[in-house]
Amino acid sequence: MRRTGDRQARSQRIERRISAVSSIAMCVLTVLVQIVVTLLLTRLLKEHASLAYAILELIGVVMAVSVFLRSGSPSYKLSWLCLLLVLPVSGMLLFFLWGGTHQAKTLSLKKVPPPAERESARRQSENNVAKLTRKDAAMGRVAAYLQKRDFLLYNRTSAKYFGDGMEFFDDLIAHIQQAETYIFL
Structure with a gap:
């Protein structure tokens, strides 16, 4: 390989x-x-x-x-x-x-296609974008733009902000210690 x-x-x-x-x-x-x-x-x-x-x-x-x-x-x-x-x-x-036209470089760099999402996930993303658009029109436009480029919008997810690396590593160690069967990286 x-x-x-x-x-x-x-x-x-x-x-x-x-x-x-x-x-x-x-x-x-x-x-x-x-x-x-x-x-x-x-x-x-x-x-x-x-x-x-x-x-x-x-x-x-x-x-x-x-x-x-x-x-x-x-x-x-x-x-x-x-x-x-x-x-x-x-x-x-x-x-x-x-020809005076701008020609993009076309080397043999093949783009990797995004993973095929199930149709139900795509429909759910469309519903999430519609809900977000009703809440905040500007953010809805951003989400719709990203969805057109195969970045789906999911709900019931969470993110945690770490102000510095120490907070991140403390949280990472706590999660590693909670592992029961294996740690997937």
């Missing part, structure tokens, strides 16, 4: 490294394309190079405005804006390659 976990962790590290290297390589490649395009435009279009590059910059500005008007994370949009305005050719190439 441990070897499988080590293999998975090693595989995930390798995937992250490959992803990082490919991202850096793509950025370096686009900057090189930016340099090559600039040199080619200067070389081939001696008289009209500034006009052609101005058109590319204008297209980059239009794309930057469209990115600015999109909904989404401001920090994500800011990075695209900077890239499109500072290096318009590279920015446009990257924008066309990646």
